[in-house]
Amino acid sequence: VRTLHRQGADLIKIMPSGGVMSIGDDPNHQLMADDEIKAVIDTAHALGMKVAAHAHGKLAIDKAAALGVDSIEHGSFADAESYRIMKAHGTWFVPTMLVGAKVYERARSHPEQLNPSTAEKALMVVPVMVRNLHDAYAAGVKIAFGTDTFGMSAHGENAQEFALMVKAGMSPADAITAATAGAAELIGDARNIGSIQAGRYADIIAVAGDPLADVTTLEKVGFVMKGGTVYKADGKAVAP
Known part of the structure; x- marks a missing residue:
């Protein structure tokens, strides 16, 4: 973390759970010890950096949020208890609906283009993402827009995330706020971006x-x- 800070990073992303695109792990498994998660968060925060957690499984989500991570990315198997923990600690939820939809579509239409384990995990994980965003929004969890854009969803398609957020139950106004003022607050730059005001970019x-x-x-x-x-x-x- 200190090395990355010296190299100019202002945000650290940790992987406390298994993933969908990764091979050989389970999205439900916690892959970092609590002490490791805490060490990263405490060190990053001491240096003025934000910490995002790639977390699909409930255990990793709950532990990362309770230990003070700034945002949960994906949050696939969160539940009502997870949302209570996130609200209590001010944790943001970044649902990344677009990449989930793209991977799910590929797993259904062209599974041969994915590693077999990736296709299997996509079919398991992605269907719950819509429900989870709906439940997190209803619970009052802070939500920020983020697409996890990579090869499955190209830059320039990012705005497709809005329709997916609205389909999951968010109002258009709240989806837009998640991408503007909300995202700016999450990354700690609301003084410059995220709203149209005198003195902002x-x-x-x-x-x-x-x-x-x-x-x-x-x-x-x-x-x-x-x-x-x-x-x-x-x-x-x-x-x-």
Whole structure:
């Protein structure tokens, strides 16, 4: 952790549970000892860094949250007790619905393109993700937008996450807040990003439509401003 901090990292991601894409582990198993999880969190926080936990299994979710991790990524097998622990410790939940949907789709349509264990785990894990986001949202857990984008979901498709969050029960307004003010608060940069206010970075997008009525309009961005400079207008690139 200290080495990564010296190299410029501002966030540490730990893997306290098995994964879906990884080979040879079980998403339900806790793969880090409690002392290891605590050592990472305490060291990172002392250096002003955030800690995210890739956690599918309930045990890893509960332990990481209780030990002070900043966010749980995936959270597939969380339950009501998990949500109580997360609320008590102010833990954020990043549901990563898009990558789950993409892996599940691949496991069903082209299982030969995945490692057999990955396909099997995807079919087991992903169906519970929608229910879990619904339950976490209903329980009042803080939710931040995140896609876990990699080869299954390409950069540029990120906004498809919004529709999946709304399908799971979030209001469009809350899904948008999760991607703006919520995500900014989670990473500790709300003083600069996440809202349109005097003194914040002028990072703004606009769409032709009302995303509160149809959240999929956010998948068709027509205007992009970054740091006060317009890079896209009327759906076309603009030379800065």
